[in-house]
Amino acid sequence: QVQLVESGGGLVQPGGSLRLSCAASGSIFNRNRMGWYRQAPGKQRELVAAITSGGSTNYADSVKGRFTISRDNAKNTVYLQMNSLNPEDTAVYYCNLVPSKAPWGQGTQVTVSS
Numbered sequence: 001q002v003q004l005v006e007s008g009g010g011l012v013q014p015g016g017s018l019r020l021s022c023a024a025s026g027s028i029f030n031r032n033r034m035g036w037y038r039q040a041p042g043k044q045r046e047l048v049a050a051i052t053s054g055g056s057t058n059y060a061d062s063v064k065g066r067f068t069i070s071r072d073n074a075k076n077t078v079y080l081q082m083n084s085l086n087p088e089d090t091a092v093y094y095c096n097l098v099p100s101k102a103p104w105g106q107g108t109q110v111t112v113s114s
Contacts, residue, residue: 002027002102002103003025004022004023004024004025004094005022005023005024006020006021006093007020007023008108009111011113012111013113013114014087014113015084015086017082017083017085020079020095020108020110021078022034022095022105023075024076031053032053033051033053033098034051034098035048035050035051035095035096035098035100036050036069036078036093036094036095037095037096037100038089038091038110039094040088045094046060047098048080049067049068049069050098051070051071055071063082063089066082067081068080080093082110085110085112087112089110092109094107
């Protein structure tokens with residue numbers, strides 16, 4: 001059974017940081033490109049960061065320079081370090097393959113507010 005479990009979200013003030021984690025079942029993690037997506041209220045889900053199995057990364061322009069995606073292949077886990085958060089980053093964050101072929105997890109809520 002393919003499973004993705006996101007964690008690490010919460011409420012943070014503008015300018016703050018959070019680190020998200022996503023534990024993936026081994027069957028989908030190995031040798032696959034993984035990504036972090038987000039969906040804000042009333043908006044479509046968007047890909048914000050992606051990483052290949054070899055560690056090459058790319059980012060949406062809106063998060064470039066502030067977010068860092070990484071992965072630990074031994075732990076089947078992908079991370080998203082988010083710095084300099086602003087209210088526009090408020091969303092539910094999900095991880096998935098790129099493109100998103102696996103069933104979606106429950107996501108983790110990130111709220112940036114003073």
